[in-house]
Amino acid sequence: MADRVEQAPATGAAPAAAGPTGQVIRTTSFVSVLVLSIAALVYVVRYVLLVINRNTLLNSWVALAADWLGVLASVGAGAAVIASGVLLIRWLIARRAAAFAHHGLPEPRSPRALWAGCVVPLANLLWAPVYVIELAMLEDHWARLRGPVLQWWIAWVCSYAVSIAAIVTSFATDAQGIANNTVLMVVAYLLAAATLAAATRIFEGFHRKPVARPAHRWVMVPDDGAPTPASAGPVELEGQEPAA
Template identity: 40%
Template sequence: MIQVCSQCGTRWNVRDRQRSWCPRCGGSLLAPSAPQPQWGPAPRPAASPTGQHTPPQLAPGYRWIAVRPGAPPHQGRRRRVLGPTPRYRVIPSWGLHQYFDPDAQEQKPPQGETEAGTARLMLVAAMVVLGVAAFAHVIRYVLLLINRSVLLHPVIAVGGLLIGLLASLLAIVFVILTVVALVRWLIVRRAARYAEHGEVDPRSTRTIWWCSLLPGVNVVMVPVFVWELAALEGRLSYLRRPIVVWWVAWALSAVVAVWSMVSTVYVTFFVDTPQNIADNTVTVIVGYLLALATFLLTAKVFTGFVGSGTAAQQSVRRWVVVGPESAEPAAERVEAETADVSQNREDSAESAVPVESQGQNPAA
């Protein structure tokens, strides 16, 4: 017996057992009907008395269903009508909130940045004061030249002497303060860098202070401390030349400074002739200019460590993904690269040798 699905129209031969649901679509099956054998031609529908053909009558339990060819149409979901876009006259306060830890806000900046900022400020101040001192002694030298032919007013003469003396005192004070600030920065910087490597600075704080403040000893030892710091931070490749030039300029400035002090004492207490005073003034001017050049080179070396920004640039560590082939020891990689280079050289040398001898026919 045959049952037809009322939903998809599939005819199912259920044999002698009646079923209720379509195995394909799950629709309900119509009443069963026995299949009729089709041995001969199908009988023609009987004509009506009026001569018009009537549609064939369906067996009981069947009905006509109009089905669209192909796959059933997709029934899209109707979009729900949304309301108007919300608008706010003020910024909503129900969003994400950012909470600040008061302890973190009150936390002081790192000591290294503070020391670097102080050292940078003192370097600028010392260079300005040294320039002013050199200019004051130039004015004093000009007054000495004028005094050779014209008698100066006592106020002008005393004023020129006092200006040079005050400028010298200010220069000495600012130079000492700048040296102290730079030594403090050097100690903190060395301690931090050795701590990053899990070590302790082999130079004690007391040793660095004594070697940096003792005249003569500081000219020899301070550049050594700076050289060690540059090597530890990996900056020696581009700071080697600035450190050497700064070292030479500092040594020359120290020699001229000692000579100017000796000359000043000699002129003040022993021979105070106008020519000796003028020569001493020229020596002091040259000493201040060399000191200014030394501090300029010091600032260049200092900038090589901390940068030219407002805050000290700390060393940056970048993490990259390393493949399995990069995990082999460095020595093996170097040996492999050396072997590849030598092999490439041998190949290039062999490829340079001609295959056939010159003057011989290749087809012979």
């Protein structure tokens, strides 16, 4: 037997554009989760300062620093989410194109439609998971990735709900309203970090199984080095007629 490698069937379509590398996505996702966690910690500090300020007047410089730290944390968190989201969407588009081409099928959705379905607020809660599920079913990974996809979607829905509540309450001017908004900001950033971590876990589930992995098949081949056994001679004794 011999192990022969069968190349994937070539298609007439042009090769799909390569997406970002796995290392780039891992690094960006790790940094983004770290930035989101730091942003949540900043708002925890702000909440502690609010509690202290109820009984003791804070120094004006401390209050100003706390306000600006919150602004910087929000800007950094937004940039981190955008950077990771863009990379993951680019990877998804490239992976879908490669998977459909590998199976000799046309990609039913244009890159523009995929981008729109992934970035339009609220609509992406429906369409982004659909795009991932289509890819998982095409590559026969759905049974293995069903749990991670469901966890990602639940975390994303919760993150959406808390983020909307945090935006609505950000206009509060009374002390209790500001404190409530600060708590919501902490939870929102933690849920955003959990959502991004869950999305990265799905990426890892796909990345461990490359699309263009060659197929192996064991086939029987003749062994040229083995001597051919001589044909057996007649079993009759010398001088006797062969048996009929």
